[in-house]
Amino acid sequence: MTYRRAAIPAVVGGVLIPVLLWWAGASAQALHLQGAVDLLGGRTTAELEHWLVPWSYDPPDSLRFSAGSSDTAGSDGSRYGELYRTALQIRFVAVFAFFVPGALFLVRRLPPVRGRTPAALLAVWAWGLVAGTLAVAVSAPWLIASQGGSYCFLPQLASMISSGRQILVVAALVAAVGAVLVARVTAEGAGPLPRRPVPAPAARPAATAGTAVIALSSVVLSYQSNAAALQTAFTGSGVFAEPGDLLRQWLLLGAWTGPSGTPLGDWLLYRSADVLLLAVVWWALRLLPGLLTRAAVPAMAVGAVCATVIGLLASQLLRVVTDGTGMRWGLLHLSAVLGGGVPAALTFGLVAGAAAAVILRLTTGRAGTAEADARAQDPAQDPVQDPDRDQVQDFARP
16 A cells, blocks of 8 residues: 555544544543532542543642632743643644554554454554554643652652553554555555465464563563562652652563462453453464565564453453452443553564564575475475475565
8 A cells, every 4th residue: 555545544543543542632621510420429520520621621729729719829820821821732733643654554554354354443543543543641740840840750750651541542552443544445456465474484483482471571571579579679769769760661561460369260360351452463474465565674673562452452351351359449440441552562562573584584595495395306396385485585585
């Protein structure tokens, strides 16, 4: 698919996601109405407000109150209110700026035709979560400054990066559906893009290597003692003190401990979410080279990030379903875990995709060399009789 054909769906999705987030944020003020509280209940209203406030363009009540005063404090409050609006402007523009290049790249490398549509939809959806998370991270310093600054800058930055992710899951899904539908229309007449299966001896080691990188974060670093050592290993001073929370955001895909004090069956059920994450990543990396139009390192890296995000969403949904406190706290409270771990998925997904691409290149190169030696020893072999010949040479080609 050409850049011109792929740019249209990318821009459509890029416009949809900030518009949906702005609309959701504008609805936060309606939750303060007495009718909304009576209809939804106090707990549900507070939970929804927590979801929507990070995308609300209206300043918080504290800033609006101080802005309405006539003294010096009111003047400072007015400036803080303007700084808050600037932070939200940066946030919405950054969502568009991060979403469009990634969606453009995915639509070109993973066009939604000939059986690729579900994979393209999931990939663009996952990239929408990544774009939203990066936008929150970029705009967070302005938002912290609008609240008067903070001595503990890094912990507050980590807290803001993890906010607003629940409504982002829904907005990114709608934007992905819109982008993929437009891509399906623009891809008509672009020429056949047949699906090329990758030989299993090459794809399995590559998928295993990429999954091992994800397991390093999900299994090794996320273990309670290792996570605690990681969070307390680095110290700083002044504004950059206490970087442990920020490191946790970007390096850990979960948190777990041994079954001490917990029935073994419940512990294994809880750990099944991590198993599902690794299974989704392995299966996606196993199929990804055959779905991509070119299995190069950048495409594999971005694809691995998207696969890790989808695996996280699947594991989080499994935890919501299997959590035994659903009747006590409510489904809305349990759904607060959705969308977490995206910064760590970006960090380790890029490494996992690069590792998978390198292993794929090495294994297909060896397969091509072994095939050439076999043909040299048996010149009478008919090339047509070897169906994997084209695939091996294609993926071994730089």
